[in-house]
Amino acid sequence: MSPSLSAAPDCASAELTFWINGQSSSVVVGTSLAAALAAAGMGSSRQSVMGQQRAALCGMGVCHECAVDVDGQRRLACQTLVRHGMQVRTDAADSMVAIAATGVPFNAARQHATPATPYGSIPSAASARPTPLHCDLLIVGAGPAGLAAAAAAAPSGVEIVVIDDNPAPGGQVWRRSHAAPATAVLRERLNKLSAHANVRLLSGARVAAVAAAAGAEGEQSLLLDDGRDGLVIHARRTLLCTGARELFLPFPGWTLPGVTGAGGLQALVKGGLSVRGQRVLVAGSGPLLLATAATLRQAGATLLGVAEQASWRAMAGFMAQLPRWPNKLWQAARLAEPRWRANQWVLRALGTHQLQAVELQAGARRVVIECDRLACGFGLVPNTELGQLLGCALGANGGLAVDAQQATSVAGCFAAGECTGIGGSERAAVQGALAGAAAVVSLDTPNTLTARTKIKSPQTRALRRWQAFADALHTHFRLNPALLRLAQADTLVCRCEDVPMSALQTHDGWVSAKLATRCGMGPCQGRICGAAAQAMLGWTLPPPRHLLNPVRIGLLAGASSEQAAAPKS
Amino acid sequence: MSHCDVIVIGAGIVGAACAHELSRAGCAVTVLDDRRGGATQAGMGHLVVMDDDAAEFALARASMQRWQAWREQLPAACAYSPTGTLWLAANDNELAEAQRKHHRLAAGGVHSELLDAVALAAEEPALTHDLAGGLRVPADAIVYAPAVADWLLASAPRPIVQRRATAVAITDDGVRLTDGTLLRAGAVVLAAGIDALALCPELPLQAKKGHLVITDRLPTLIRHELVELGYIASAHARSGSSVAFNAQPRPTGQLLIGSSRQFDSADARIDHAILSRMLRRALRYLPALADVPAIRSWTGLRPATPDGLPIIGRHPTRPRLWLALGHEGLGVTTAPGTAMLMAAAITGQGGLRELDAEPYRADRFAGLRARNGAVEVAA
Numbered sequence: 001m002s003p004s005l006s007a008a009p010d011c012a013s014a015e016l017t018f019w020i021n022g023q024s025s026s027v028v029v030g031t032s033l034a035a036a037l038a039a040a041g042m043g044s045s046r047q048s049v050m051g052q053q054r055a056a057l058c059g060m061g062v063c064h065e066c067a068v069d070v071d072g073q074r075r076l077a078c079q080t081l082v083r084h085g086m087q088v089r090t091d092a093a094d095s096m097v098a099i100a101a102t103g104v105p106f107n108a109a110r111q112h113a114t115p116a117t118p119y120g121s122i123p124s125a126a127s128a129r130p131t132p133l134h135c136d137l138l139i140v141g142a143g144p145a146g147l148a149a150a151a152a153a154a155p156s157g158v159e160i161v162v163i164d165d166n167p168a169p170g171g172q173v174w175r176r177s178h179a180a181p182a183t184a185v186l187r188e189r190l191n192k193l194s195a196h197a198n199v200r201l202l203s204g205a206r207v208a209a210v211a212a213a214a215g216a217e218g219e220q221s222l223l224l225d226d227g228r229d230g231l232v233i234h235a236r237r238t239l240l241c242t243g244a245r246e247l248f249l250p251f252p253g254w255t256l257p258g259v260t261g262a263g264g265l266q267a268l269v270k271g272g273l274s275v276r277g278q279r280v281l282v283a284g285s286g287p288l289l290l291a292t293a294a295t296l297r298q299a300g301a302t303l304l305g306v307a308e309q310a311s312w313r314a315m316a317g318f319m320a321q322l323p324r325w326p327n328k329l330w331q332a333a334r335l336a337e338p339r340w341r342a343n344q345w346v347l348r349a350l351g352t353h354q355l356q357a358v359e360l361q362a363g364a365r366r367v368v369i370e371c372d373r374l375a376c377g378f379g380l381v382p383n384t385e386l387g388q389l390l391g392c393a394l395g396a397n398g399g400l401a402v403d404a405q406q407a408t409s410v411a412g413c414f415a416a417g418e419c420t421g422i423g424g425s426e427r428a429a430v431q432g433a434l435a436g437a438a439a440v441v442s443l444d445t446p447n448t449l450t451a452r453t454k455i456k457s458p459q460t461r462a463l464r465r466w467q468a469f470a471d472a473l474h475t476h477f478r479l480n481p482a483l484l485r486l487a488q489a490d491t492l493v494c495r496c497e498d499v500p501m502s503a504l505q506t507h508d509g510w511v512s513a514k515l516a517t518r519c520g521m522g523p524c525q526g527r528i529c530g531a532a533a534q535a536m537l538g539w540t541l542p543p544p545r546h547l548l549n550p551v552r553i554g555l556l557a558g559a560s561s562e563q564a565a566a567p568k569s
Numbered sequence: 570m571s572h573c574d575v576i577v578i579g580a581g582i583v584g585a586a587c588a589h590e591l592s593r594a595g596c597a598v599t600v601l602d603d604r605r606g607g608a609t610q611a612g613m614g615h616l617v618v619m620d621d622d623a624a625e626f627a628l629a630r631a632s633m634q635r636w637q638a639w640r641e642q643l644p645a646a647c648a649y650s651p652t653g654t655l656w657l658a659a660n661d662n663e664l665a666e667a668q669r670k671h672h673r674l675a676a677g678g679v680h681s682e683l684l685d686a687v688a689l690a691a692e693e694p695a696l697t698h699d700l701a702g703g704l705r706v707p708a709d710a711i712v713y714a715p716a717v718a719d720w721l722l723a724s725a726p727r728p729i730v731q732r733r734a735t736a737v738a739i740t741d742d743g744v745r746l747t748d749g750t751l752l753r754a755g756a757v758v759l760a761a762g763i764d765a766l767a768l769c770p771e772l773p774l775q776a777k778k779g780h781l782v783i784t785d786r787l788p789t790l791i792r793h794e795l796v797e798l799g800y801i802a803s804a805h806a807r808s809g810s811s812v813a814f815n816a817q818p819r820p821t822g823q824l825l826i827g828s829s830r831q832f833d834s835a836d837a838r839i840d841h842a843i844l845s846r847m848l849r850r851a852l853r854y855l856p857a858l859a860d861v862p863a864i865r866s867w868t869g870l871r872p873a874t875p876d877g878l879p880i881i882g883r884h885p886t887r888p889r890l891w892l893a894l895g896h897e898g899l900g901v902t903t904a905p906g907t908a909m910l911m912a913a914a915i916t917g918q919g920g921l922r923e924l925d926a927e928p929y930r931a932d933r934f935a936g937l938r939a940r941n942g943a944v945e946v947a948a
Contacts, residue, residue: 049786049821074785074862209866211841223841515610515715516646518821523785523864546839546866550785553826554859556866557848 018086030178032167032271033077033088034059034066039274043354044257045077045090049498053353055257057495057528059264059271060172061165061206062245064496064523064550073552075227078268079204081167135161135200137439138220138235140207140386143171145417145428146241147189149436154196156440161233162199163224165206171243172263173425178272202226207386208551218412218442220390223556230555237412237439240387240400241432244380244418246288249479250493250501250532251486252348254376258355262292262377269299276300281358281369283307283346284377286477290335292375304371306337307344307360309378310477315342318476325469327426345483349374361482378479380422381531387415388543397421404460406435407442414439424473427466434459484536493536494529496522510539523550575915576601576744576754578736578768581609582901583893584760585718586908591758592725594916599730599752600722601744606715607762608900611869613781613817613825614714615794616902617654618706620673621801624878624928625899628906630677631924633708635905639717642724646716648820654709655684655693655793657814657854658701663798667704670798674706681706695790695857704798711794711817714901736761739768739890756915760893762900763872772880773934774895776870778831780844785862786822790855794818797854800828804898805877808832812847814854824861826851828898830871837868873897874934881910881929885938891915892931 014029020040027036034056037045044053045066056066059078066077069089137153139146142164150162162169170176174186182190193199205226212221220238224231246261253259260268262284269275280301282289285308293306308315322329343363350357350368357370382399384392393409395401399421406414416435417428487493489502499519507513510520510533519533520526525548530541547556577588580602588598616636618629643649658664667683674681684692684703692705722729738745743753759765763776800813815827829847834840844866852858874880874895884890891914893907910926912918932938 073860209839209841213838511606512604515606516719521865523862525864547863550862550864552859553782553784553848553861553863554852556782556863557845557852557859 016082016084018082018084018088020088021091027082027272028178030272031082032178032268033068033070033075033080033082034268035272036082037077037090042090048495052255053257054255054495056260056268057248057264058246058261059267060245062524063528067523074550078271079165079167132232132234133161134234135159136443137237137239138163138222138233139239139241141171141241141243141417142169142201142203143241143243143417143428144173144425145432146171147193148429148432149239149241149416150199151189151192152433152436153440154193154199157198158440158443160199161202161235163202163205165204167204169201169203172267175267175270177270206549208549208555209547210389214390214410214412220413225549225551225555229558237414237443238390239435239439240413240415240419241417242383242386242419244382244422245527247378247381247531247535248528249378249483249486249535250491251346252488252491253350255492255495256349256351256355257353258351258372259349259374259376262289262375265373265375266292266295269295275373277302278372279304279370280373280375281305281307281371282375283344285309285479286377286379286473288377290337290340293337294335303339304369306340307346308340308342309345309480309483310342312342314476318472321472325465328469345480346374346376347486378483379477380418382419382421384419385527385544386548387413387419389548395421405438406431407438412442423466423470427463427470430459430462430466434463487536493532494519494522496524504533504537510541525549574754575756575758576752577758577760578744579759579761580718580722580731581607581760581762582714582718582904583896583907584758585721586904587758587760587893587911588729589721589725590908590912591915592727592729594912594918595727596916597727599732599754601732601734601736603735604733607764608869608871609714609718611781611867612714612898612901613827614712614901615817616710616712618674618679618709618902619899620670620677622877626677627924628903629899630679631909632903632906635909636710643717644720646713647720648713648716649710650820651710652792652794652818653705653707655795656704656706657696657795657797658703659797659799660701664701666798667702671704679706680708693791693793693795695855696795697854697856705793709794712901736768741889756889756891758891758893758911762894763870765872765894771937772894773875773937774872775832776835777873777897778834779827779869779871779898780829780839780847780866781869782826782844782848782863782866784824784826785864787824787861788822789818790824790857791816791818795854803828803830806830810843812843812850814850816851816855835870837870839866839868871897879903879907879929880931881907882914882926882931885932
């Protein structure tokens with residue numbers, strides 16, 4: 001296995017110097033660029049189409065609000081670790097105009113520095129990797145499901161590649177803090193995998209497109225954006241562990257810098273964003289709010305409250321069921337939050353260029369709370385886009401439909417974890433192990449016997465147990481319909497294209513609204529506004545189109561036709 | 570017949586323009602469309618006068634006059650932008666071709682300007698500096714064609730009935746829908762692009778698949794619609810696959826990048842190999858594109874006829890069926906001329922002085938006449 005999979009060395013004391021719009025700045029190693037921008041006093045990262053200031057919302061590479069130019073290329077600040085000498089521009093507009101005026105290709109002066117990230121990126125030795133890359137099993141996502149899948153599949157000896165778009169493995173749940181060593185549970189999993197030379201990890205790589213039609217034996221060819229020249233990977237089996245993102249429900253003021261997702265702010269803080277001494281309100285729904293609150297307290301924030309939209313009655317009902325899952329009970333106890341309040345939700349965020357206060361519905365009362373940050377999450381949305389692009393059918397729960405072996409409707413393609421429907425990290429890990437073993441069995445190689453024996457009833461029982469937990473979550477934290485009506489006529493729904501609610505209300509569906517208003521046509525590919533429109537307006541979204549993620553034209557052009565040709569089986 | 574009932578199948582730019590003109594001529598018009606989108610939604614919306622065939626040139630000239638008249642009335646959503654077209658000559662051979670094109674356009678009354686390498690670099694500094702020159706056609710423009718189609722349907726003097734429906738058959742007295750309903754009409758105009766084959770399999774139409782890529786919003790990189798002169802050869806190819814550089818500055822600040830043509834594929838999926846080839850071609854002309862983020866790519870199917878000219882007029886053997894089809898990549902440009910011809914023919918209000926309908930007649934395809942006769946007998 002590649003050295004990058006081992007738990008990273010801790011070198012948080014080292015300082016890096018980089019440049020923001022020509023001004024030098026310093027941060028400790030492991031700091032995300034989003035955090036570094038905030039530390040340098042950049043309260044926003046971009047200007048919207050209508051000229052509003054915007055800053056990171058999702059914190060996990062979905063919303064594109066934190067897109068900046070890094071060494072001449074558009075990057076998401078939340079997914080990028082600061083490197084020594086990095087040139088960052090938030091005023092990229094000006095540099096582009098200069099280029100247009102001179103005719104000099106603006107990548108001419110760029111230096112291709114080898115990424116010097118302390119962990120997570122493929123080692124430089126791998127730059128001599130064969131292109132295209134072939135493997136038996138491609139696992140997309142290195143969170144709980146993906147790592148469990150790799151662990152289950154590794155002993156068979158088949159060639160496994162795990163890719164993940166974050167700078168380091170662990171997914172959202174085990175996202176490590178820049179200032180602390182990886183959690184014990186992540187360390188243990190990575191150490192276990194490090195014993196297997198047949199497992200390779202590519203961090204900081206995301207699927208940009210499907211490179212060729214699926215082969216007759218279930219092979220897939222995907223174009224990966226690895227932050228450099230890109231590569232095509234041919235995989236005999238594909239296992240999707242693409243996780244989930246937060247659901248954002250538009251409310252007045254939700255585009256103000258200072259408003260983030262709940263998981264989003266947690267991720268940003270883990271990336272080094274300082275909230276010390278800041279007044280933070282956490283709002284929305286679900287246990288994620290408590291995890292965020294715990295992270296914020298630990299980071300020195302002044303927690304003003306945790307507003308849970310569900311009723312006391314629903315929460316009590318959920319708590320009463322917790323003894324069925326003892327380690328969840330223990331987790332709940334650890335996350336016990338004195339400022340947790342039921343039956344409260346955000347009505348609007350107030351401020352001109354930056355969040356200043358939040359108006360909250362608290363039971364029958366409305367209160368205005370002055371604050372620096374609002375961390376707001378209304379639950380999770382399965383990341384089904386890659387699966388849908390490959391042709392996988394969706395299930396009734398909105399996730400990718402899978403059978404008892406975690407096989408999707410597309411031959412050779414498996415799925416596990418949150419992308420098959422929201423169910424938590426424990427269920428994801430069980431599903432991942434099942435899927436990893438099943439994918440190996442389906443390869444029908446001589447060494448699959450061990451893997452086959454692993455598909456046992458205890459796992460099936462565990463799966464049922466965690467599914468029951470997920471069901472209890474969905475039942476007790478069901479969204480109050482009032483939250484679906486927070487957006488006013490002038491509230492923006494599509495943040496990429498600045499499309500207000502009023503523009504959408506005259507349409508009967510997503511496709512017509514998109515063609516007429518540009519809603520969903522921006523770089524986030526409708527992931528934020530599409531999920532919101534689905535929740536608020538009941539619209540059905542068509543399967544996603546190419547590209548799966550924005551990608552440099554040079555990278556798209558560079559993947560040659562020979563590379564993209566279907567693999568020979 | 571000044572008050573006939575006409576059903577137009579297809580609410581793309583050609584169908585919408587036909588419906589609009591028929592309404593202006595006093596007809597009661599119903600437009601059917603399944604709203605799945607076609608070449609109008611997939612295309613670039615480039616209004617470009619192609620001069621390499623006399624009939625195509627005539628249709629484009631008549632159409633551009635109408636576009637000029639519409640221009641002031643188009644709502645903002647139609648995004649009319651007078652970018653002009655800048656034809657790019659990569660070498661002296663292409664520069665000689667630019668000169669010939671300049672003369673042909675002039676002979677047809679279309680103004681254009683030859684640019685040498687220095688003038689070209691001044692006009693479009695982001696272009697590679699090793700080009701020989703170019704030809705600017707200032708009257709060409711760009712629009713957002715789906716919005717124009719909607720406007721044409723909504724702004725007709727006699728209200729057009731729009732139905733979201735799928736036609737499954739064209740009968741002697743009307744159109745049958747999926748639910749079995751028969752809509753009766755004195756005339757049916759088939760303007761469904763390549764989808765017309767489902768209703769009228771005898772049509773000599775072939776899909777020419779194209780790919781497009783759109784970038785994120787950028788500050789101004791180019792000002793004109795840029796097209797390499799090699800595009801003309803690519804556009805006229807009758808088999809195989811070809812790519813040619815074509816880039817359009819959208820009013821949003823995005824760039825729309827084409828072009829590709831494939832005969833061997835009716836599969837709407839992205840063909841990554843041809844997409845890469847198309848973008849490598851684009852990088853040859855606009856090196857600065859390399860680091861520009863592409864945010865979406867898609868394909869469309871151009872409905873192509875064997876001789877490259879559209880079919881505009883009565884079906885050879887089905888007197889109540891009228892065809893407005895096969896515009897390939899020029900449907901947006903030539904929709905107005907097509908609609909004028911169609912309205913004049915259906916209403917019998919005589920020919921158009923400025924435009925001869927003869928070259929576009931459906932009965933120029935012997936195969937269509939014969940094959941269709943057989944179909945009629947069998948039916």
